[in-house]
Amino acid sequence: MIAKFRGQNLTFAIVQDLGAAIVTGTYSSDKPFPIEADLCKHYGASRSVLREAVKMLTAKGLLRARPRQGTWVEPEESWSLLDPDVLRWILERKFSLPLLAEFTEIRLAVEPLAAQLAAARATPAEKAAIKVAIERMYAAERGRMIP
Incomplete structure (x- = not known):
């Protein structure tokens, strides 16, 4: 082995x-x-x-x-391109701009509705956690760290 x-x-x-x-x-x-x-x-x-x-x-x-x-x-x-293993293996090979564009199109089609549903169903604690995460992303973009 x-x-x-x-x-x-x-x-x-x-x-x-x-x-x-x-x-x-x-x-x-x-x-x-x-x-x-x-x-x-x-x-x-x-x-x-x-x-x-x-x-x-x-x-x-x-x-x-x-x-x-x-x-x-x-x-x-x-190939089953929705299979997580197949997707990971594809991303391990040489970079492909057309494949990246296809993934971006899929994300743009799915993520806005997913975010809307998550926001509509989130508890106050979950919304607070999202707000903290967004603040941390903005801080990281400016080179700062928020614990």
């Missing part, structure tokens, strides 16, 4: 490692996904652990697996 995976669930660790490798281009339609036996050996994992990791990556839209036929990397259009 690889040292960096000790102390955490092996299936989760394999998903994280392979997911990041797929999203950053280590594996693609041009660079085939390794066979199960090689991955088991590489991670020191059983076939059932590896198959569970592949199922999780398939659910995220990154892979397509067929028994006795192999596993392929899906095109980016198939």
Whole structure:
């Protein structure tokens, strides 16, 4: 087993490692996904652990697996871009201005209504905490710290 995976669930660790490798281009339609036996050996994992990791990556839209036929990397259009892991892996790769613009559009569509609902439903204590947070942001912008 690889040292960096000790102390955490092996299936989760394999998903994280392979997911990041797929999203950053280590594996693609041009660079085939390794066979199960090689991955088991590489991670020191059983076939059932590896198959569970592949199922999780398939659910995220990154892979397509067929028994006795192999596993392929899906095109980016198939990836579940609302999955937090996929989003994190995408942000780990090279900066993309179009992707940043898309995230900004989504935030502009969702956040104003979310803020309105939060303000309408907030208790006085929650509103006071929001006010303190805003004051701290303004202070930080001016280079000051408020405890």
